[in-house]
Amino acid sequence: MATHAKGERVFRGIGVSAGVCRGKVLVLHRARRVIARREIADDAVPAEVTRFEKALSQTRRQISDVQHQVIQKMGVKEGDIFEAHLLMLEDRMLVDEVIRMIREQKTSADHAFHEVSERYTAALAAIEDEYLRERAGDMRDLTVRVLDNLLEAKSELDLRHLTEPCILASHDLSPSTTAQLDKKFVLGFATDIGGQTSHTAIMARSLGIPAVVGLQNISNELQDGDYVLLDGYNGNVIVNPTDQSLFEYGQLIKIKASLEEKLQEIKMQPAVTLDGKNITLAANIEDQNDIEAVTSGGAEGVGLFRTEFLFISRATLPTEEEQFKVYQQVAAALKPNPVIIRTLDLGGDKFSSHLQIAKEVNPFLGWRAIRFCLAQPELFRFQLRAILRASAEGNVKMMYPMISGLDELLQANALLEKCKEELRAEKIPFDEKMEVGAMIEIPSAALIADALAQHASFFSIGSNDLIQYTLAADRTNDKVSHLYEPTHPAIIRLIKFTVEAAHNRGIWVGVCGEIAGDPVLAPLLIGLGVDKLSAAPSLVAPVKYIIRRLKLSEAKALAEFAGQCQSPAEILAHCQRLARATAPSLFESES
Ligand code: PEP
Numbered sequence: 001m002a003t004h005a006k007g008e009r010v011f012r013g014i015g016v017s018a019g020v021c022r023g024k025v026l027v028l029h030r031a032r033r034v035i036a037r038r039e040i041a042d043d044a045v046p047a048e049v050t051r052f053e054k055a056l057s058q059t060r061r062q063i064s065d066v067q068h069q070v071i072q073k074m075g076v077k078e079g080d081i082f083e084a085h086l087l088m089l090e091d092r093m094l095v096d097e098v099i100r101m102i103r104e105q106k107t108s109a110d111h112a113f114h115e116v117s118e119r120y121t122a123a124l125a126a127i128e129d130e131y132l133r134e135r136a137g138d139m140r141d142l143t144v145r146v147l148d149n150l151l152e153a154k155s156e157l158d159l160r161h162l163t164e165p166c167i168l169a170s171h172d173l174s175p176s177t178t179a180q181l182d183k184k185f186v187l188g189f190a191t192d193i194g195g196q197t198s199h200t201a202i203m204a205r206s207l208g209i210p211a212v213v214g215l216q217n218i219s220n221e222l223q224d225g226d227y228v229l230l231d232g233y234n235g236n237v238i239v240n241p242t243d244q245s246l247f248e249y250g251q252l253i254k255i256k257a258s259l260e261e262k263l264q265e266i267k268m269q270p271a272v273t274l275d276g277k278n279i280t281l282a283a284n285i286e287d288q289n290d291i292e293a294v295t296s297g298g299a300e301g302v303g304l305f306r307t308e309f310l311f312i313s314r315a316t317l318p319t320e321e322e323q324f325k326v327y328q329q330v331a332a333a334l335k336p337n338p339v340i341i342r343t344l345d346l347g348g349d350k351f352s353s354h355l356q357i358a359k360e361v362n363p364f365l366g367w368r369a370i371r372f373c374l375a376q377p378e379l380f381r382f383q384l385r386a387i388l389r390a391s392a393e394g395n396v397k398m399m400y401p402m403i404s405g406l407d408e409l410l411q412a413n414a415l416l417e418k419c420k421e422e423l424r425a426e427k428i429p430f431d432e433k434m435e436v437g438a439m440i441e442i443p444s445a446a447l448i449a450d451a452l453a454q455h456a457s458f459f460s461i462g463s464n465d466l467i468q469y470t471l472a473a474d475r476t477n478d479k480v481s482h483l484y485e486p487t488h489p490a491i492i493r494l495i496k497f498t499v500e501a502a503h504n505r506g507i508w509v510g511v512c513g514e515i516a517g518d519p520v521l522a523p524l525l526i527g528l529g530v531d532k533l534s535a536a537p538s539l540v541a542p543v544k545y546i547i548r549r550l551k552l553s554e555a556k557a558l559a560e561f562a563g564q565c566q567s568p569a570e571i572l573a574h575c576q577r578l579a580r581a582t583a584p585s586l587f588e589s590e591s
């Protein structure tokens with residue numbers, strides 16, 4: 001959508017990679033390919049199948065090359081993105097369908113492959129889940145490469161040979177093309193389609209190239225040579241920016257650079273308030289590839305290791321040995337800082353294709369997390385053993401997700417005891433004193449926190465779920481997002497009650513949901529008595545920055561006010577006022 005102001009035009013999309021750039025546009029027109037049906041003779045069928053298989057192997061080699069370059073340039077995690085491409089290439093259903101079409105319909109390999117892959121892409125694009133839907137982009141990427149190889153053509157401009165810096169505008173940009181962009185020449189890019197979790201967006205963030213996606217029709221609206229300013233923070237693309245806009249963005253760049261400098265200065269300092277209260281600040285991670293981000297972000301270890309991602313992004317279940325190696329690698333790398341491994345939290349919006357869990361009407365209220373694990377003791381046992389074995393490193397703690405009542409905690413602990421006995425019998429070392437905590441993310445758990453505290457070494461409040469279950473507002477549903485209020489008095493009371501119950505039994509409480517990484521809300525949590533916060537690695541520094549400028553007494557007064565106020569909006573306004581007064585630099589670019 002474009003708006004006009006004094007000769008400038010503003011297009012609004014989704015900012016997926018932070019930063020501001022300006023320069024001349026280069027539009028990549030990728031004409032829609034029309035692959036006409038070309039009939040082949042009976043005796044030409046075997047050669048056509050061979051031609052198709054050759055194109056597949058050629059594509060496999062190219063993708064592996066790109067993957068290799070990406071691993072070298074960006075890291076293993078980014079390289080892993082291309083595993084999805086390689087898996088699609090290996091997909092027997094897709095390959096067999098194309099071969100069947102060549103044989104039965106006597107049609108060329110390019111036509112058959114194009115037809116089948118378009119169908120796959122359309123099916124992926126229609127999926128409700130955002131993450132899976134965006135895999136359609138990976139399929140398109142692959143289709144272009146296979147067709148290029150079949151037709152011995154080159155459809156996308158070769159961006160490796162640009163000679164002048166530019167801002168790219170295109171309908172879409174494939175992850176493999178994005179991976180090969182040269183930052184010297186590609187200042188930023190803007191695309192018609194795409195979302196936050198597309199692999200193209202992930203690549204842009206890793207490369208540090210500002211990017212705006214979801215701009216609908218920008219590739220047709222812009223011409224080569226147009227002068228634009230691209231704002232990856234707020235998702236704006238401004239064509240022919242006025243002097244006023246250029247000035248404002250100049251200021252924004254300065255503000256961001258100066259904030260970055262301030263964050264760098266305190267990153268490795270302790271998270272201690274002005275009046276001496278120490279808060280442990282840890283990071284949330286999904287796998288071993290996040291270790292670097294934890295250390296460079298200034299976090300004191302890991303407060304939440306979401307282990308389900310080890311189960312989701314692969315074709316088979318990880319074995320005990322594989323899990324052990326990952327947990328041990330993380331623990332060893334971050335020693336002596338603690339690493340809290342959360343046991344499997346599958347279900348809800350996180351599914352694993354190979355576990356074949358039946359679709360439920362209310363997945364968030366269904367067979368999820370600890371419920372699923374207690375019903376699958378063999379699968380759970382492998383994970384418990386793997387975590388226990390990693391605990392020999394000495395800095396591992398473990399916690400159970402979605403505890404709703406005492407029985408679940410006792411059952412899980414009993415299973416853990418059995419695993420310990422097995423390991424003792426097998427003479428495999430583990431930490432006999434490993435702390436085991438319960439997540440508080442269901443109102444029932446918060447309300448019986450005093451009972452749970454007798455059987456747990458610590459609590460970690462999963463506020464994402466605690467808010468959704470308390471307010472009955474699905475955390476993934478935009479239509480009820482206005483009800484999803486972290487400052488609702490009910491949430492404040494549940495957190496307060498949990499903290500009091502824990503402290504009465506002498507155990508500590510952390511928060512590991514999104515609110516822990518929000519500098520506006522962190523002071524409220526600290527005022528409520530929370531001992532530890534755990535957030536995405538990139539959010540640790542801003543939270544640390546505000547803690548180091550905060551007085552515990554101010555945080556306590558805020559919590560006191562929140563405990564008596566009935567209005568979520570008023571509580572939020574107080575939080576914002578304190579945060580802005582305490583750390584104005586964090587909010588300068590917003591005003
Ligand atoms: C939470 O619910 O706050 C939490 C940290 O767990 P997840 O977001 O993985 O459900």
Ligand code: MG
Nearest residue numbers: 441462464465
């Ligand atoms: Mg949760």
